[in-house]
Amino acid sequence: MSFPPKTDREAILGTALAIIETQGWSALSMRALGRTLGLRASSLYHHFPDRNAIEEALGSKASGSLLLALKSACLGLIGGPRIHALAEAYIDFALNNQALYNLVTTLPRSDENKPEGKALRDFFLETLNGDTSAAGALWAFLHGYASLHSSGRFDTTNATEVFERGLSAIVTDLVKKKNIL
């Protein structure tokens, strides 16, 4: 008689996501994972080589979720409205899924090979008509805004103003550089 598998990679990642969402990033540990799954922490090492591997897999999953949210928000839109939708959906995701969002931007140290990371960049690039530097600048602004906002660096009264200002500055610059919207 053999041991039926109590878990698999998907179950582990799903549980990890649940823990992160409900109790925050710091609550995610191998023991907590095993506890929730009904097994020992050491058993997890048969599915992932180490904690870092779980984090990287979570990062990929989170990137996929973010991309999905962005695509959904941009559905059927082009030009300026599409950029605005992208920006708002990005910030919305980042602020409402703080722990997950952190995984997207900090975790996969080299995401060049990761399909999710590339897909995210490509979607930015596509929405900005292939303007690489503008896409990078927009991404930088959005990430910075989300990051500073999350740590309470903006007054709630000024936050929206800052968002609109930065976004319009980048969009205006995009138009001026003759990349017609």
Next chain:
Amino acid sequence: MSFPPKTDREAILGTALAIIETQGWSALSMRALGRTLGLRASSLYHHFPDRNAIEEALGSKASGSLLLALKSACLGLIGGPRIHALAEAYIDFALNNQALYNLVTTLPRSDENKPEGKALRDFFLETLNGDTSAAGALWAFLHGYASLHSSGRFDTTNATEVFERGLSAIVTDLVKKKNIL
């Protein structure tokens, strides 16, 4: 004749900074601190209530260092050149003092009361002629750029281009909004 104490708040913070700079953020622990200072970890609790208090103090110190670097770079400059100097000095500090910079932007959850955090914001505001939203947008862009750059999100070939593009977009927008430089 007095007995010099083995340590004090300044010595602890200085040692903590040294550890972070040489071995990274993860190497900073109460035990490692005590080890380097030549005493037990438990003794540190007579100078700081807990680890978090040390981190907050470090964040304030790091903010001060950043502000100093910015002021030094902007010395004698006004208008556009001053903004460029500010931006370059900011990125330079962030990329060359990664662990310290992380403390500045993530650690003091509410820096409203912290004098260093306010001074940093005020310097941005002053350099941008009191334009609150532009100052916020610039800060967001710079922080986002530094953060994404640090985690290898930009190609080295495109990074400079992205930086110039975002900066010029915000500066141009500032001029257009009639805040003459």
Next chain:
DNA sequence: GTCTATAACGTGATAGAC
């Protein structure tokens, strides 16, 4: 291959003796 049990280690933190 999957799981259990256990051990060794590092961590933040506290209590009490000197």
Next chain:
DNA sequence: GTCTATCACGTTATAGAC
């Protein structure tokens, strides 16, 4: 102020049952 001793916890690795 500093020490020793101790706690509970998370991480990691190994040995072994099925």
